[in-house]
Amino acid sequence: MQIALTGKLAKALGVKPPATDENINPLFTWTANWTKVWENRRTEDLLVLVNNATRFTVAVYEVKRKDLKKLEEKIQNAIRNTLLAYNLNTEMVDVYLEFSGEIEYTKNSSRHASAWVSKAGLECSFYIGREYNGIDKMYSDIVGVASNYRIVDCSNSKSDGFYPYKAMIKAMEDLTGKQPYKSRVFELRITLDLEVYTAERRILVPANMSFENMHKIMQYIFDWKNYHLYDFAVYNQETGDREFCLVASEDDLQYDDSAVVMKDYVLSDIFPESKDVVYTYDFGDNWKHDIELVQVIEEYDGELPYLLEAKGQTPPEDVGGVGGFVEFRKIMMDKEHPDYQSVKEWSRYWTLELSEWKSRPNVINIW
Template identity: 60%
Template sequence: MQIALTKKLSKAMGVNPPAAHEYKNPLFSWTANWTKVWDNRRAEDMLVLVNNATRFTVAIYQVKRKDLKNVAKIMKTAITNTLLSMNLNPDLVEEYMQLAGEVEFTQNSNRQTASWVAKAGLECAFYVGNEYNGIAKMFSDTVGVSANYRIVNYSGNSSEGFYPYKAMIIALSELTGKQAYKYRAFELMITLDLEVYKAVRRIIVPADIEFVCLHKVLQSVFSWQNYHLYDFTIFGDNNRVAVARLVSFEEDLDYDEDAILMEGHILSEFFPEHEDMVYTYDMGDNWEHEIQLVRVIEEHDEESPYLLDASGQTPPEDVGGIGGFMSFREIMLNPSHPEYGAMKEWAKYWTLELADWKSRPRVINV
């Protein structure tokens, strides 16, 4: 595996690698840079790698100068973890890493790949900035995942653009001859009862999806804006006795000492042993989403999280719970109502009916 270093990174590592050479298969060739996430910090704190064949991004945050002595191992582990975090077949990932071989550092002199890795660094910095407060200590070698779902090589002609994750999957499948996906998954039915109708979403998610990620999936398919607190409550079979309640912040534990901090916990810890769960979003409006396990897919061979179907429009944020929504909906159904104009302006682009594109089957990118 050839990893071409930018001048900044090679200087920080204290090495003077040879010039990069052309690999027979550019799939084994990467370009790497060391960059900042936060403008108010002196030192760089994120390593970014871009694959020269597919523009697939791998990013590692936080990386300090002292960590660079083990950078080859850190990079290989990050490539593996990023691919696995996207639910790719572990056998496929293992074979790729074996075929790629040991890391060979070279000096990057390719302006195009240098621009690719710089752009990927900005994408990853935006992601970290949105997801993380930058105060507490954190290490993650999968923060590059989101960048791979953004179209690249787009210069006004849509036929030239492509998604890095799709390009990487195709390339790895052709290289190894193995299927791209092979993992355990759950089909879930999520119902938000609004009394006048029900908003229902049927999705497929990895069995080992973390609750923090499941929250993002639910926010996406129900068109919420992630403005408020949330939790997950798991119930025992055939009763409404809570088995566990998972919360997102340590401060939440002050109000419920029996709650569990959800960080690091995955769905398969509770499903399929239990089959009933409630996701509550916005403790003021109290939107309770009933989550039911429909089936277990032992060897799922397609991409997920995936929306199978959807029905029923979601209320706008901060409408005032079910009671507030019913009053709001009544006004929106009557253009002659004296409050219609004000409500329409407040609701902005909200519509009474769920848009067709929101109900179509699709991959859920979060």
């Protein structure tokens, strides 16, 4: 694997790399830079790599100067973990990395690659600012995932554009001969009882998906804004007593000291032993989503997570729970109601019916 270093990164590593070997398959070559995310901080903290064949981005945050001693290990792990974040076939990823070989540093001399890695760094900085602002000493080697969902190379013609993650997956499939997707999958049916109707979603998710990502999916498919606390709970079907509860962080234990932090838990820790889980969002409005296991698919060969079906519009944030939503909806259905105009302005773009584009089957992008 050939890593072309920018001048800044080469200087930080204390190396004088040779020129790039143009005979190497560009799928095995990357351009790397070390840059800052925050303008008000003195040191660089973001490592960015862009694949020279596919524009696929891999990024690691935080990488301080002391961390550069183990840079090769970090790069290998980051490439692997970023690829697996797309729920790819592990065999395909491992074969690609095996074909790539050991890391060798070279000097970056491509103006195009410099521009690509700079643009990728900016996109990753926006993502970090949105997701991790204010978190000290955090570390993630998959912060590049979101960048690869953005179309590139479309400045001259829209038809020339492509998505880096799709280009990378196709190139790896052609190289290795392995199928790109091969996962154990749970089909889940999720219902939110709104009294006047039930909002329902059916989805496919990897069995080994974290509950942190399951929370992101719930926010996405029910159009929540991630403003409030939440938990996942398992209840005894006979007694109705809560048997197990997962919360997002240590701070949340102050509200429920019998709960467990979800950090190391994945869906297969609960399913299929339990058939139902309740996801509660916003402990004030108390939105309870019943998550039911429909079936287990042992080998699924499609992109994940995936929305199979969506029925029923979801409430706007902070509407006041089910009771508040029923009253809100009643007003929205009556343009002659004295509160209609103010309620409509408050709810902004909310509509009575679920739009067609939100109900059609589609890949769920949680990044």
